[in-house]
Amino acid sequence: MTHADTALPVSLDRDDATPLAVQLADALREAAASGHLRGGDRLPSTRALAGRLGVSRTVTSAAYEQLHAEGWIAGRHGSGTYVTTPPSFSASEVPAPAVPAPESEAPSLLDLGPGTPWADGLDRAAWRRAWRAAADPDPLVRAHRAGLPEYRAAVSEHLLRHRGLAAGSVLATGGTTAAVVELAAAVLERGDVVAVEEPGYQRAVQAFRRAGMRVVGVPVDDEGLRPDAIPAGARAVYCSPAHQYPMGSRLSAARRVALVERARSSAMLVIEDDYDGELRFDVAPLPMLASLAPDVVAHLGTTSKILTPTLGAGWMVAPEAITSAVLAYRDSTGTRPSPAGQRVLYEFARNGDLGRHLRKLRREMAERRTLLAGALAGAGIPVRGDDAGAHLVVPFSSASVEASVISAAERRGIRLDGLARHFAGEPSAHGVAIGYAGCGREALVAALPTLVSLLR
Template identity: 75%
Template sequence: MPTALPVTLDRESEVPLAVQLADALRKSASNGHLRGGDRLPSTRALAQRLGVSRTVTSAAYEQLHAEGWIAGRRGSGTYVTTSPPKDRPAHPALPGAAPETDDLLDLSPGTPWAAGIDRAAWRRAWRAAADAPPLTRAPRAGLPEYRAAIGEHLLRHRGLAVGTDSVVATGGTTAAVVELATSVLAKGDVVAVEEPGYQRAVQVMTAAGLRVVGVPVDEQGMRPDGIPSNARAVYCSPAHHYPMGARMSAARRVELVERARADNLLVIEDDYDGELRFDVAPLPLLAALAPDVVVHLGTTSKILTPTLGTGWMVAPSAVTSAVLAYRDHTSIRPAPAGQRVLVELARHGDLGRHLRKLRRELAERRALLVGALKAANIAVLGDDAGAHLVVPLASAEMERDRLAAAQARGIRLDGLARHFAGKPYAFGVAIGYAGCSRESLRHALTVLVRLLC
């Protein structure tokens, strides 16, 4: 028997109580709350529970018995006889939602090497994080210990010297862009973005009412001379452009900073995987070159896992003040649980060890992939960095054909065309090599080479 029947009687209604009760029980049997074989309370027990006379419950049971919804068994009680129809309406699936899992080998970019995380260290970090007492209020700027750990991480792995008070915890780079678009920028402001570029950031800016203008990207990164004169901000990924994989040259970095200072531009630097360089040391950050005009954004999603849901922001004081004021007004806070786990991983040296192992692993995977492609005279774009590379193609039709052919052979790739906010002018496939096992990647090489020749 269900522990609680969803029955509410309105004593002010003109509908008799017995009819209300019968309707409620009938609805419960129709929607699955009550199922065939469930035992109902006796008329006396139900009357006491609802605070009505037994006449009301008896009349309701008699009506349902006549309709065939319930039946009495001598010496046993009253039971529901009918289960809900199998084709009853269900809540609709999310519009346009793709299956979370399928049988395809996922070689699309953006997936981290989560399988490489040391599981013993992972469990130890979660246990230690759970030892901290539950919070009554999440700090608006993030846990102090998390901000200190990120400050140390930025100094060791990105060469950026910042104090704990300069770091603001975020829910990741996209979440940070949402906050900047809402709290720092205003509706109608023009934001220059890389074209092609990270479309999730473009979408959240557009949703916030900003006017997004694409700026061409070449082998030296974004072209500062393409930034419109009325731009209020610039969004870019200078260390490792997404998705083309280029680095912004030193000359263009200087040009961008000078333009930002001259025109009062805010530069949003998305450093989504800047720790992952294999040829040289990680490139210096724009935030180190111009902390007065640059907002630096980082995330744990690419170097560890999206499970943590954590990121960080380092920005001029006026920007951080606006973001924190926005959090005060909205009560939005980054979740502390992932912050605590990151703190424990950093405290025991597990974060540093994982990054060293990650760089070695991805460098070897990239070399394996690049070697196979170049041996077949297939062009490859992108620096020796990150977790994906690009194979250029001549047309949109070729891109669509290669993506469809790969899927038919059990492999999911990504195309360049969807990374344009405007009309695409470059085509190709982006291949991620972090999310799968090395064995799976090796087995896929023959198929990839045959498809892309």
């Protein structure tokens, strides 16, 4: 609590036709609205203020009464008069933002875009339990630049159980995009050529470009990225082999071998984005690139797709030279991933809740994909993408059809994601990527007839 007796920004003009009580009320109101006076500040008594300003007590009493009626100040019996929090404005008085946030339109549309997790599927009791337990340890007094040891151990176990990767060393990250930013800054150099999937994850593309890399798109097809199309001299290649984003294909076994051989022969770093590799429904996943070639692969994972972006937690498994460079970068810049989400993930995994959630998540996503793919196939609508992940692709013949369908869907209350925005260069494929994780199952089922009529 502060005392405002000696700092009132009040100046009264006796030559002004405006009554002194009104001038005083206006001055105090402006001081509260501008933050010069804050909620909880104590004002002088009407008698003391009148003496300081050289006016009658009638003037100060009238000003206080007006401000009290408007809600700017309040009296406390036996204590004095205090500034309250400034009254909230009515909707008509609040100016609209110049550029509305995209989220402002989200509630009115059923979001069927890819990349959204099934957050509603989290066991809320287990979720709350993890957060409570995460608050039990003492606050940290120093940063863990590699990540909390218990978190890294939990991730190692997760990778071994659910992805078949025996990770020798795990670094905590803020997620896959944050890890790409660190790799670009710590390992690569300005002007380096980085090959990326085309179409692909544009946030990674922009991270490389902003770090000064020269980004070259490499085409993908039903077998994933084409290693033969990687340009000579590429210093790194970024790919999503388990479930290519956004086309949904899986990098074939032959291409995995070809990519690894190319990386070893040309000293090229392979950045493996395993954003939703845990979500495989039809067959066991192929070995990860990090399992095949731990000497040339930096494996990236995240909790954003299997749990929620709330945690802001991910991981990196890479050769020692790469992890050492990243740790040196963190030391020199003072950056590190937040430990709060790491603590929650550790607690969520420690009691088996992570494993239970993943089993439930796989069942739910498999059933939703069957519902969606079945409805589309029944209407003769072609579908692309492996039986995995949380989205599929419906191809179109042209960019105009893509734009038309997206616009028509929005008019019908559905948000669809076109392939055009996933290209770094000129789009060579057209269609929509349809996500089925972010909405409720009932909403998805209810939308199927409308979706079929739009896509047919």
